[in-house]
Amino acid sequence: MEHFLEQVLNGLQLGLMYALIALGYTMVYGVVQLINFAHGDVFMVGAFLGYFGFAVWGLPLPVAILTAMVTCALLGVIIERVAYRPLRYAPKIAALISAIGVSLFLEYFSSLKFVFGPNYRVVPRPFPEVHWEIAGLSVTNIQVIVFVVVLLMLILLQLLIYRTKTGMAMRTVAVDHNAARLMGVNVDTTISITFAIGSAFAALGGVLYAIAYPQIHPFMGIMPGLKAFTAAVLGGIGIIPGAVLGALIMGQIETLTSAYISSQLRDAIAFAILILVLLFRPTGLLGRTETEKV
């Protein structure tokens, strides 16, 4: 039983990691209805900037994280301005292809020697690791930090979207661009803000990921990005709590599969469950079935 609980805890850590990325994914989708495939790569850029911040330039950790978040927020805004805004009223597929292009560009541009370089880098722990034994379970301070950060992000996002003017603008834009503009909402600014926040969260996730799994490289964003996207879809894409729920489920499925069935079947089973859920609930677990607008 203890052993099982420990595996659940492992799954929780993995799930929370996915949640860090999935939150930004789902928020951007919720407002712009665009699957921002470059999100995983912004996450990678964030991880690298954080690493450079605290391990190379010697900044204190909070400053390093803040630098990474601000830089990535800017990066997100630039990506939106350059690659998505011109295509906003083009068919959806055009923006999607553009997003894939941005994703590949970020990966290969980062691999260049004068940018981050193609190498794997070992990330030193910026603070000593602490183990706590609670009822036979070992919990690390990194797990606690990740848990607290995800919780804070979730609450902040909910407050932002439902309690602030910007949030109201976001919700309006999500419903209808043109109607929002007629109501005096600055659509472009609102979308820029959405991207800025989403990308800043991706950077935060990247730094924490690099601390928990201490190795970074320019292609590190692909797999976690895909898994987080899956998690967001599983929970109901565009719905903030759904992203966290989906991510936690993904984490548990993956961990329990490799712990009790076979480590080789892990991804196969995780994605098979995704397909099953989508077959029976196409809008995801928390998604409402929408009636098609005519």
Add this chain to the structure above:
Amino acid sequence: MPVRSKLWSILLGVVLSVALVTTGCGGQGKTETQGASKEASKEKVIKIGFIAPLTGDVKTFGESAQKGFDLALEQAGFKAGDYKIEPVKADDRNDATEAVNVATKLVTQDGVKAIVGSLTSLTTIPISKFANDNKVVVITGTATSPKVTVDEGKRKEYVFRACFIDPTQGTVAAKFALEQLKLKTAAILYDQGNDYTIGLANNFKEAFTAGGGQVLAMEAYAKNDTDFSAVLTNIAKKNPDILYLPDYYQKVSLIGKQARDKGIKAVFIGGDGWDSSDLDYKTMEGGYFTNHYSAQDPRPEVQKWVEQYKAKYNQEPDAFATLTYDATNLLLNAIKTANSDDPTRIKEALQNTRDFSIVSGEKVSFDQDGNPIKPVTILKIEGGKQKFVAAIK
């Protein structure tokens, strides 16, 4: 429609292969005439390809190997027999598809007669297949999978290597763990998509079980995995003496760290993939790995090589530099013996190599599978450095 498109693709295939054969013949004719005209102007040239991962996840391997290759050619004065050596280098990024692309370019466009490389089995298996089909000699310094020189029981006649093969490495590691370290139980973690780690893992398991040891767990992961907590929690519960990690330095560093986080106290043991300055030495402290050579080996050939390498590059040569240096020297020796730029004659000269001393072993000859006969070195990670422990036959 599908039938028709299939027909078309068959037709296209036929046309393409005819084109390939004719151009291939044309190319050969051309080099012959070139050779003849060059003979008049006294200087004969042979092009040698060099393939290594110069970027990507194992680029430190490639950089070292390139230094070994350069130094071997430089010491030979870019000459072997009557031939002037012209090197052509290519980067495979440790990607199997890219490896075939660059090998195709070297063979069909540059017209190389022999290739030194690549470094990992992942890329060298497809390269060696392609080169063997096109009758171009390949000698790899470090690709240890048996499949490099043998394809489904059939020897690739043009392919050789300067290193021992995976079975030897896994077997020696198991023997060393049982007999010298007196450890009895092991857990194994390996990459299910990589022939190198599969080969080491299987052979370690076989030899360890045969020697009276017990393998408590054997778990697979995928190349891009970063979270091993589930599997490691299971392993921690079984409390093995050994955690056998036959993967490359970046992956074992990551797994090693998480294993210690999970409270696994086992001794880490691995293969030559650990040999990198980018290995996380702090995490892997106390671990052992099998390797081709150690700079601390007191043999005079080794010490001379270390000195020359240090003089040129101001660092100690690792196994990748050394074995690629050895591979290049074996090839140069064969070209000299054959005194020909005909790959078939170079291949025969290589196969007939007898008692040729290289840095990683004395009096080397090749067995019938193109593998050299020589000992395995065991190294320990101690105080953030590699320490020579033993050389086992």
